[in-house]
Amino acid sequence: MTGARQLRLAVIGAGASGLMALIRLREAGFQDVTIYEKAETLGGTWRDNRYPGVTCDVPSHGYRYSFEPNAEWSRVCAPGDEILDYLKNVARKYDLERSIRFGEEVSSARWCDGRWEIETTSGPQGAFDAVVTATGVLHHPNYPDIPGIDTFEGDAFHTARWKDGLSLKGKRVGVIGTGSTATQITGALVPEVAHYALFQRTAQWIAPLPQGPIPEEQKALFRERPDLLQAEYERISHENNSKFAAAIVGANPRAYEKLVQVCRDYLETSVRDPELRAKLTPTYAVGCKRLILSENFYEAIQHPNAELVTDRIERIEERGIRTADGRLHELDVIVFATGFDTHKLMRPMEARGQDGRTLDEVWAEGNQGYLAVTVPGFPNWFMIGGPNSPIGNFSWLLTAENQFGYALKLIQRLARGNVSEIAPKREASRRFNEQIREALPGTVWATGCSSWYIDRHGNIASWPWTFEKFEADMSEPQWDDFEMA
Ligand code: NA7
Numbered sequence: 001m002t003g004a005r006q007l008r009l010a011v012i013g014a015g016a017s018g019l020m021a022l023i024r025l026r027e028a029g030f031q032d033v034t035i036y037e038k039a040e041t042l043g044g045t046w047r048d049n050r051y052p053g054v055t056c057d058v059p060s061h062g063y064r065y066s067f068e069p070n071a072e073w074s075r076v077c078a079p080g081d082e083i084l085d086y087l088k089n090v091a092r093k094y095d096l097e098r099s100i101r102f103g104e105e106v107s108s109a110r111w112c113d114g115r116w117e118i119e120t121t122s123g124p125q126g127a128f129d130a131v132v133t134a135t136g137v138l139h140h141p142n143y144p145d146i147p148g149i150d151t152f153e154g155d156a157f158h159t160a161r162w163k164d165g166l167s168l169k170g171k172r173v174g175v176i177g178t179g180s181t182a183t184q185i186t187g188a189l190v191p192e193v194a195h196y197a198l199f200q201r202t203a204q205w206i207a208p209l210p211q212g213p214i215p216e217e218q219k220a221l222f223r224e225r226p227d228l229l230q231a232e233y234e235r236i237s238h239e240n241n242s243k244f245a246a247a248i249v250g251a252n253p254r255a256y257e258k259l260v261q262v263c264r265d266y267l268e269t270s271v272r273d274p275e276l277r278a279k280l281t282p283t284y285a286v287g288c289k290r291l292i293l294s295e296n297f298y299e300a301i302q303h304p305n306a307e308l309v310t311d312r313i314e315r316i317e318e319r320g321i322r323t324a325d326g327r328l329h330e331l332d333v334i335v336f337a338t339g340f341d342t343h344k345l346m347r348p349m350e351a352r353g354q355d356g357r358t359l360d361e362v363w364a365e366g367n368q369g370y371l372a373v374t375v376p377g378f379p380n381w382f383m384i385g386g387p388n389s390p391i392g393n394f395s396w397l398l399t400a401e402n403q404f405g406y407a408l409k410l411i412q413r414l415a416r417g418n419v420s421e422i423a424p425k426r427e428a429s430r431r432f433n434e435q436i437r438e439a440l441p442g443t444v445w446a447t448g449c450s451s452w453y454i455d456r457h458g459n460i461a462s463w464p465w466t467f468e469k470f471e472a473d474m475s476e477p478q479w480d481d482f483e484m485a
Contacts, residue, residue, distance in 0.1 A: 004029070004415040007129040010109075010118055011035045012346060014100050015044020016087060017384040017400035018134035020065055023094050024408055030415070035096075036120055038105035042091055044136050046084040049181070051159045051335075052168075053188025054080035055211060057180060057293040058395045061229070062236030065090065066401055069229045071222035077211040077293075108350040111379065114420055129420070130380035130411055132404070133346045137391050140341040144176060148315040156316075156334040159185065166333070170194045174321055174329055176313065177337035178204050180292050185337060186306070187296035196306045197329050199313055199321065202289075202450070203282040205263045209293035237398060241467035245393040248287040250442040251466050260286045270298035279310050284449035290392055343367060343455040345385070353378040354423070363387075366459040370424035370432050370481065371473055373403050379423040379485075380414060382407035388436055390463035390470055392445070392453055402474040409477055413484075421485040428481035439464035 009030055011018045014037035025033045041047055056063050060073035063083070068090055074082060091097055104120040111117075115127035141158040143149070149156070157163050159181045172195040175182050182198065183206065190196045222229040246252035247259055263286050271277040280298075282289075301308055311323035320331040345367060351359040354377045362368075362377065367387035369375045374382060384403050385391070393399075410422050440446050443464045445453050453462050463470060 004412075005417045006030070006032055007411065007415055008127070009033045009130050009132065009411070010106075010116065010125070010128040011132045011134055012106050012349075013037060013044065013134040013136060014039075014042040014096075014102075015134060015136050016046070016397055017136070017404070018044070018132075019087060019091055019096055020397070020400055021132050021134055021384065021404050021407075022096050022099055023067075023090075024404055025411075026094070028408060028412065030411070033099055034125075035100040036104045036106050036118070036125070037100055037102050038121075040102050042097070042100065042102075043084045043087050045138050046080050046087060048139065048160045049080055050162045050164065051181065051185055051188075051337075052192075053184035053186075054181075055184055056080070056083060057209065058240070059209075059236050060214075061232045062240065063395050063397060064233070065397055066233070068093075069222075069226060069233065071219055071229055073214055073219075075211055075213050077209065106349050108352070109381075110350075110352045111354050114379075116380065130382065130414060132382045132384065132407060133386070134384045134400075135346040137342050137345070137385050137389075138340045140344045141336075142339045142341050143336055144313075144338045146176075146313055146316050148317055151318055152316050152320075152331075152334055153318045154332045154334065156336070158336045158338070160340070168193050168333060171332040172320075172330060173197070173333045173335065174199060174331040175335045175337050176321075177339065178202065179337060179339055180290065181339070182337035183292050183294050183297045185335065187294065187300045190300040190303045190306045194305065196303075197309050197321075197331065198301065198306070199309045199323075200279070201312075203280050204289060204292050205282050205286045206266060206292045206294050206297055207259065207263050208266045208295055211295050237395065241394055244291075245390075246466050248291075248393065248444045249439075249464050249466060250444070256287070256444070259291075263291075267298070271302065273302070276302065276308065279308055285444050285447040287444040288447050288449035289451040290453070339452055342391070342452045343461060345387070346383070351378065351381070353381070366455050366457045367461065368429065368433050370429040371406070372463065373407055374410070374422075374424045374482075376424050376426045376429045379421040381423075382410060388461060388463055390467075392462045394467055394470070399470075402471060406474040406477060410482075419484040422482050425481055425483050428478070436464060 011021050014035045018035050055077050059076055060078035064070050106120050108119045109116050116131045117127050118125040141160050169192055171193050173193045174197040176199045178200045243255040247256035311325045314322045314324050321329045369387045372386045372389040384400050390399050440460045445460050453460050
């Protein structure tokens with residue numbers, strides 16, 4: 001980066017997106033980059049989620065960095081620990097850990113005299129020219145507000161806080177929730193435990209996705225032929241983006257109809273008992289909640305030791321869960337598969353922008369930014385996974401790379417030296433959010449269901465357009481939409 005200003009940069013979070021940002025920043029010539037990571041190790045969601053059966057629901061050859069192919073994935077959908085190993089290997093290869101400060105949670109970021117003053121739980125860290133937030137979406141566990149939750153005498157924990165080393169063999173296990181997490185746990189735990197009770201508040205649509213092992217010959221072929229490995233990555237991305245992602249935002253009605261049919265047929269042919277099938281049949285549109293991909297849930301829930309409980313949970317007691325029909329479901333372990341607060345984003349950190357207002361204040365009526373990457377009044381503040389990111393559409397790694405590619409262009413502009421502050425114009429942000437509001441009613445997320453895409457104000461947090469539009473918007477900043485000083 002000869003002739004350019006060396007910037008001091010902070011990245012918040014050492015999950016998949018923060019690691020990628022560090023690699024890209026170093027490649028672009030930025031040497032003074034620090035990642036602040038609240039935990040003691042890297043990996044983000046793949047570090048936190050260690051529950052039995054944890055797996056990615058994007059096929060493994062499509063869920064990797066574009067610049068780091070991997071011929072070794074063991075299964076069509078990689079298990080969580082394998083993805084964590086992949087991230088660790090990438091970190092080792094690029095010598096990333098020397099730039100990561102572990103166990104340092106950023107508690108505040110304050111715009112002061114043209115730089116960001118950062119403070120972590122261990123104290124002030126000084127001033128930075130720009131901040132990249134890479135804090136993820138699925139990391140604040142949501143605990144259910146059930147009376148008596150603290151009275152249970154057995155083990156009780158959230159899926160993202162799995163009790164390592166606890167054997168569930170021969171135990172009576174109750175799982176609350178029926179999202180992707182609970183579905184994966186069901187497939188993994190039913191064969192192992194004595195009794196398995198799944199407490200369902202809302203039935204979920206499931207599409208079948210084969211997740212089995214990748215044969216050795218296939219791996220050997222991919223090792224020898226990187227071109228084929230690359231073609232597989234592109235095929236999976238294209239398949240997902242042109243069919244599923246386009247279908248849910250209303251841009252491919254034929255693909256959507258097919259998706260509906262596939263889910264209906266899968267339920268119909270997999271669940272024989274009409275009473276159980278009725279309980280498992282959702283009353284909302286396919287894809288309104290995040291679609292579940294599974295190859296073993298329906299089979300597992302019909303196993304003789306498994307029970308689907310649809311009576312409302314009344315309270316938790318010393319010995320188990322009491323449902324509204326008066327029955328006490330006696331349990332040894334209760335698992336809260338109750339999801340995450342997806343709208344907190346980088347908070348509880350206090351971020352205070354140009355005019356002294358915090359993000360909490362600016363976002364009091366819901367999170368809003370400009371193109372999901374920047375926020376008016378917060379100069380040199382770049383978000384991977386900011387408001388209205390495509391959280392339910394494309395592979396997260398592809399999303400993160402596109403968003404960071406865009407942010408990098410803004411950072412490089414700062415490094416050129418004639419500009420030291422970049423923030424989106426309020427008018428540009430207003431226009432973007434207006435377009436979001438116009439587009440969202442055409443998406444399946446707005447057809448009437450509760451989901452983690454929707455915040456408490458009723459705003460839908462995802463990207464309501466196609467991948468092509470996302471890629472085009474992220475390809476080059478519209479410089480007229482920014483204020484620069
Ligand atoms: P989700 O998809 O948010 O699912 C949470 C589940 O927990 C869902 O079935 C909820 O029912 C249920 N839930 C939440 N609170 C309660 C209470 N109080 N009582 C009963 N049931 C409750 O989280 P996951 O962890 O499964 O998946 C998150 C994402 O991770 C997933 O989409 C993938 O992208 C990976 P509800 O539907 O609200 O009635």
